Amino acid sequence: MKVHNFNAGPSVLPNEVLYKASKALIDFEGSGMSILEIGHRTAPFIAVMEEARSLVKELMQLDDDFEVLYLQGGATMQFMQVPMNLLDNSGTAAYVDTGVWSNKAIKEAKLFGYVDVVASSKESNYNHIPKQFTIPPQASYLHITTNNTIYGTQWQMTPVTDVPLIADMSSDIMSRSMDFNKYSLIYAGAQKNMGAAGATMVAIRKSMLGKVTRKIPSILDYKNHIENGSMLNTPPVFAVYISMLTLRWLKEQGGVSAIEQLNDKKAALLYDEIDHNPLFRGTVVKEDRSKMNACFVMDKPEMEEEFLKFCKKEDIVGIKGHRLSGGFRVSMYNALPYESVEVMVEAMKYFSLKKA
Amino acid sequence: MKVHNFNAGPSVLPNEVLYKASKALIDFEGSGMSILEIGHRTAPFIAVMEEARSLVKELMQLDDDFEVLYLQGGATMQFMQVPMNLLDNSGTAAYVDTGVWSNKAIKEAKLFGYVDVVASSKESNYNHIPKQFTIPPQASYLHITTNNTIYGTQWQMTPVTDVPLIADMSSDIMSRSMDFNKYSLIYAGAQKNMGAAGATMVAIRKSMLGKVTRKIPSILDYKNHIENGSMLNTPPVFAVYISMLTLRWLKEQGGVSAIEQLNDKKAALLYDEIDHNPLFRGTVVKEDRSKMNACFVMDKPEMEEEFLKFCKKEDIVGIKGHRLSGGFRVSMYNALPYESVEVMVEAMKYFSLKKA
The missing domain is CATH 3.90.1150.10 (Aspartate Aminotransferase, domain 1)
Structure with missing residues (x-):
């Protein structure tokens, strides 16, 4: 008997995904090993990782400039990793403040450059999405949170801007049709619509990279992860597998x-x-x-x-x-x-x- | 039928762990939800996290100054997180180079302060552990890699030093009796002796913190994780659960x-x-x-x-x-x-x- 699971995340997953994963925990594709026991550099796991990455591109219809990564640390890691990679010390980043998660992203970005909070709905306890704002033309990017889990608001349209657009889509990714190609970087913790906790999806345009001068630690440098096929070090094998199964399910749903x-x-x-x-x-x-x-x-x-x-x-x-x-x-x-x-x-x- | 699994990691796990996890993937403790579907701030998961953390302390007999964290990103994340938290720009850290993983740790530490490589076995293709070295007395810490997965060497004794001792124990943690209290920080990717890929255990003495002046991003600051009971953000729920089961199994083995x-x-x-x-x-x-x-x-x-x-x-x-x-x-x-x-x-x- 299953309950009616309205958790905000981690949350409900498709039954097919859970049954398949439950079997793979004992024996992964007849290998005599659990999915937890296989080497991450072996052909069967590389196939899982590549299928997950390519399903993201396919389901979101991302163009060829995009690279899809499965990283760790959740959206909270991306709050700092995005500006570390894309905002120079002397640069400006524009953020729209639509709640707790935007605020956390803003706080981390301030460690790396100047942050211009171009709009906020704080004064009305975040009960709406700001519609009017001006983006400084020299901004390295505009950051939005497309869905605000805590307050229950959601951007109904993509802001029109000439600066690169970055979005935390943790809680509404792949839930609705959008022209994802209007974005330059999209990130999402997997534990709502893309799988289970423990993996974070980052889709990034390669053309965004190489513009900051600071030295970036290896594990935090998107470029390294791209060059290593999202396997710079041991990936969160099971979380990637669950995401792959969840995306397969989504594709089967249409x-x-x-x-x-x-x-x-x-x-x-x-x-x-x-x-x-x-x-x-x-x-x-x-x-x-x-x-x-x-x-x-x-x-x-x-x-x-x-x-x-x-x-x-x-x-x-x-x-x-x-x-x-x-x-x-x-x-x-x-x-x-x-x-x-x-x-x-x-x-x-x-x-x-x-x-x- | 199980194979004989000599993988270097991820690697073999106890059958009991796999069977229990396989069931929990369908229904976690009669909740009507999969372990992947439960909220991480609910009592059942908090109990899992706390049991995992306290089993680490118990099995390693760590004294009260230690805090145990489950983080993400593997040992590779720790290569940069350790010096970011513990090595000031003007400080010195001592490292012993015993192979590929030590080298990676050294490379990241250089981004944060001066690194003194006090010994290396590189010239003999890392076929031994250096025995003679002098540690600068002002060093913020000495870092060693207790077991070298690639070359097959292992420290047989703990170096005697007055500076705080830090070890990457990813590939031999909890495999042998040691006085773990001689260390000030111990980290290990869980995927060898402590569970599956996707969680990293960090045991750190609280007294090590607060000594560097740089601003540390929230997700990379050990202090934040300690204050939040290793739940600063959504933890890798399943990987922590597998680690908890693996540690329970280890305890049952004696x-x-x-x-x-x-x-x-x-x-x-x-x-x-x-x-x-x-x-x-x-x-x-x-x-x-x-x-x-x-x-x-x-x-x-x-x-x-x-x-x-x-x-x-x-x-x-x-x-x-x-x-x-x-x-x-x-x-x-x-x-x-x-x-x-x-x-x-x-x-x-x-x-x-x-x-x-």
């Missing part, structure tokens, strides 16, 4: 545009209930609502604990909101079945009737 | 001193054959031989390919030597059964008789 339709349906079902159920209220400006993480509260906050308990009995897991936004957060990543959202909505309806 | 006895027996059996079989010859000075990785060649190199093929038929895997040392490398980590070494030795005997 790819990004097909999963987007499902994600649209899931989000529509939930937000419709939030908007029509008198007990609940969304916390985010409608036009900027995230289809991955729906944040909402109850008009009577004293009922929230009771609703949480009620949901727990219905095998609904992971809906408590982040302490910074309160209430509830229902995460609906690619692998979350439509049926789980139906169960969630039924729970909201039933609880509301009970209280009427 | 801990480090018990596994040392088994490792001694395995190494004695193999080296005895190397020394008595006329076809084979060890490449390392006897007193510095590694009990984890035995390196040897054939007097008639043209036979090596044939022997490799013969071994393959016997389900012997992973014995081809690193290109830098040639011949064969037989890795015998904690989880390698004694029986596998018996099979290896039988193959050497049989091949030798066939050729006589």
